[in-house]
Amino acid sequence: MSLSTADTQPSAEQTINATSKANDAARLPGARTHYSDFFSDIVKRMKPSPIHSLLHLEHHIPKPISLLAGKPNPAMFPFAGSMSWTSRDPHNPEKIETLTMDEDLLKLGLNYSETPGLLQMRQFLEEMQEDEHGRLKEEEGWRVTVGPGSQDLISKAVTALLNPGDSMLVESPTYAGIMPMFRQLQPEFICIPSDAHGLLTDKLREVLKGWPSDKPRPKLIYTIPYGSNPSGFSATLERRTELLKLAYEHNFLILEDDPYYNLYYGSSPRYPSYFSLEKSLGLLDTAPDTPKDLLRVNTGGRVIRFDSFSKVLSAGLRLGFVTGPAPVLDAIDKQTSAASLEPSTLTQTIALTILRSWGREGYKAHTTNVAAFYRSKRDTCERLLAQYLGKDGLATWDTPEAGMFMWFKLHLHPGMDVESDTEDFIRRKAVEKGVLALPGSMFLPEGGKSAYVRLSFSVVPENVLEEAMRRLRALVIEARGEA
Ligand SMILES: Cc1ncc(COP(=O)(O)O)c(C=O)c1O
Structure with missing residues (x-):
């Protein structure tokens, strides 16, 4: 990018062209076309926000002079200085300490930021996901988008994928709170029963084997792998592995809704997430055997993972995040930029202050307490x-x-x-x-x-x-x- 403040400013058109070229170079080859067959007509018709889609340019080094967004001037807000609150030390919950969001972070928190979430927050979360799930963001073509709770992101993901009449696999019983949203898209629900060990993958295999050849195949499955709502059950490693293999064999996406991941309290060690297993089982590297070479290596994979801070930091912060293939997350972001622009920046800076002060070790200690x-x-x-x-x-x-x-x-x-x-x-x-x-x-x-x-x-x-x-x-x- 040639937006040096020392140089003469290029025209807006030059800037936009330079940026889209830089983005194309960063994007792994073919990723967008591999996923486009999954997208709904609604999302295909949506265009990115003309203003918000340029805001990431402000992070370029050397820093450009930005006259882009109509950001209000924080000097006119009724907040001054920093923001402090008391909190429990995760290593010693009896001990109360004061946490402070400094002036710079508060200024960021009080203003508009970016549709996928505050850059600093995304960086923290992406590193956390890399460590927690053993995945590599750059090489594998996934990223993170922050949203006002995971449910908002799930509803946007499903809207990005389903047309009325499309078939959707859903574990039964399932989270009642999300069903009205799913129904609104008028899919055909193919319910797969579950038991105390998770989704019955044998049943799923039967359904997929017997799928009529003239009927479009299901695009996705919605599943809650840990402490399912309502059943409280968690999927075993065997069932997880089976489901992933089926997703690769039959070419559908797994929507892994995991708000209870950190509320696992079983006696044996925790099973890996679908997002993690997809990599460790070597599925990301398997040669494509699906029609049109869909979703092969280095396109981010087939798992779209939803995490939530609601059960561990606060439900009132309304913060969740989705981790998955960049093209699918772009489709989610297009809807956010058209509807609410972005998740609350202030609650992101509150969460970020907590997470930075604890570090990942402190966050682990906290979730262990939870x-x-x-x-x-x-x-x-x-x-x-x-x-x-x-x-x-x-x-x-x-x-x-x-x-x-x-x-x-x-x-x-x-x-x-x-x-x-x-x-x-x-x-x-x-x-x-x-x-x-x-x-x-x-x-x-x-x-x-x-x-x-x-x-x-x-x-x-x-x-x-x-x-x-x-x-x-x-x-x-x-x-x-x-x-
Ligand atoms: C399975 C499941 N998914 C999603 C949500 C919504 O989470 P959030 O508060 O992050 O939107 C809930 C809330 O109870 C839930 O049980």
Whole structure:
């Protein structure tokens, strides 16, 4: 780029041409064309924001004189100096320390930044992802985009990929909160059941094998690999490996929604993420055997990974990030720049202040504390569940090893072989007795009956949870006609 402040300024057109050439050089060959077959008509029609797509030029060295964006002057904001708050030391949570966002960072935080997120934040996150998942950003063609929570990014990713009528694979049961958004795109849901070990990959293989030859194949699968919402279950290494192999064999993308990754509290070591396994299994390097040479080596891969700070830093910060192939993230960014320009810069600088002050080691210590906290909550919940509903066979469950949910099957009819439906029981009877939980049917993408109940054990104190269990027990006994 020839935007030296010492030189005469080039014309805007020259600058834009120089930049797009620099971008093309940085982009790995063919990446965009490899993914373009996946994109929805909506996103193909969208153009990048004419102003925001140029803002990255401001980071060039030597620094150009930027007269680009209509950024308000921070001198006119009612904030002066720095911003401080108290925080717990992750190595010693009893110790309260003061964290300060310095004047320069605060100034950045108070203004517009860039659609994919503040550069400094992205750099921190990209390095973190490289370490955590054993991936190399530059060589492999992926990057990170920050968003106002992971759900926003998931909805934009799916919008970038699906046209009405396209087939989408979805693990069942699944996160009810995301379903209205998926439905709005009018895909055909192909539900793949799961059990305590994750998605049933044998079933998925059957579905894919029997796929009609004249029907467009599914473009993606949506899965929650750790502490799934609602079931609390985590996918085993074997199931993860199988799913990845199927994705490469049948050419679909994996949307790895992993907000509970850091809430893993199982006794054995944590399984690698899909994003990590894709590399360690050597799949990124496999010769292309898919039609049109799609998605071969060095295009970023088939996994789009969603992380969230909601469960570990604060849900109110509204910060999540997506890691994945650059062309797919560009398609997400196009939607953000058209809708909200960018995620909140101020909450990014708050998070960045915390993360820089802790370092990655401190962040690890913090997430270890978080996981231990939820493990103890899980233990209390399971003990009470066993005491009030388990002991007489009123409920059965598998123990979750991550997350904040207990997913249990209620036996509303004496005799284990009669399937119950918890819809009326939870929505009406439990509500009348002052207990709020969610019936399993709510988490079935295609609807239907479910004998399951999801309860969240994250915030209720033990004595309150015990009272809830006592009330549920009385209700189940009454429903079974055993009162
Ligand atoms: C599975 C799942 N995905 C996404 C989200 C949304 O996370 P965020 O707050 O980062 O948008 C949630 C929130 O509960 C969730 O359970």
